Amino acid sequence: IEETADAVAEYAARYVRRKINDFSPSEERYFVLGLPTGSTPLGMYRKLIQFHRAGTLSFKYVKTFNMDEYVGLPRDHPESYHTFMHHNLFRHIDIDPRNVHILDGNAADLKKECDGYEASIKAAGGIHLFIGGIGPDGHIAFNEPGSSLSSRTRIKTLNADTIQANARFFDNDLSKVPTQALTVGVATVMDAEEVMILITGAHKALALHKAIEEGVSHMWTVSAFQMHPTTLFIADEEATLEL
Numbered sequence: 001i002e003e004t005a006d007a008v009a010e011y012a013a014r015y016v017r018r019k020i021n022d023f024s025p026s027e028e029r030y031f032v033l034g035l036p037t038g039s040t041p042l043g044m045y046r047k048l049i050q051f052h053r054a055g056t057l058s059f060k061y062v063k064t065f066n067m068d069e070y071v072g073l074p075r076d077h078p079e080s081y082h083t084f085m086h087h088n089l090f091r092h093i094d095i096d097p098r099n100v101h102i103l104d105g106n107a108a109d110l111k112k113e114c115d116g117y118e119a120s121i122k123a124a125g126g127i128h129l130f131i132g133g134i135g136p137d138g139h140i141a142f143n144e145p146g147s148s149l150s151s152r153t154r155i156k157t158l159n160a161d162t163i164q165a166n167a168r169f170f171d172n173d174l175s176k177v178p179t180q181a182l183t184v185g186v187a188t189v190m191d192a193e194e195v196m197i198l199i200t201g202a203h204k205a206l207a208l209h210k211a212i213e214e215g216v217s218h219m220w221t222v223s224a225f226q227m228h229p230t231t232l233f234i235a236d237e238e239a240t241l242e243l
């Protein structure tokens with residue numbers, strides 16, 4: 001627990017830097033990161049960029065896999081997760097674009113795209129550190145309440161709460177928010193060697209309580225990480241109001 005959202009970002013970025021540097025990645029041994037979108041990780045991304053500029057962190061031998069992407073939104077749409085990642089992280093660091101993986105929500109065969117994504121993660125040797133945010137309803141990536149806890153990368157229809165929460169990015173116009181997304185499954189994230197979940201703000205307090213103080217439930221998919229050997233929740237004071 002950190003006092004503020006900014007302190008959460010600082011802690012998370014330092015943690016990521018330490019993990020990558022301790023691993024000392026090379027051409028033969030890439031560090032594999034799972035990455036989230038959303039407003040929560042923005043502060044962490046800003047700090048990772050600062051570390052890169054200060055010369056204390058390189059992404060030269062890092063591979064990344066993003067959690068999710070909207071279906072049907074053009075790749076260059078300002079709210080696509082491709083645009084988000086490029087704008088908020090990738091264009092500012094020394095990562096090789098060939099090492100960046102983001103699901104293609106415009107693929108002709110979406111099922112094939114999802115199966116191929118799982119295969120690429122496997123081919124990369126699995127994920128060392130998966131970083132996630134959560135929705136106020138406790139969803140991780142786009143694993144909405146009711147998702148199977150053994151789910152893999154697949155197409156999901158977004159529920160009304162998530163569409164409502166994301167409307168702020170689409171001129172507050174519900175009809176503009178995509179209704180489907182491709183997302184890694186709960187089990188895809190559970191397979192990572194280590195998981196780090198960032199939770200900030202009073203509107204996430206109930207989700208944090210459900211995540212760690214009640215039983216594992218597919219209605220709060222983030223609660224699955226109680227079963228993961230090395231998951232770190234980093235929360236600000238506000239998010240702990242229900243603990």
Ligand code: GLP
Nearest residue numbers: 036038039040133134135141142
């Ligand atoms: C979306 C994303 C999630 C993210 C969530 C919370 O649903 N698919 O990965 O965790 O938003 O976003 P925010 O961090 O803006 O609250």
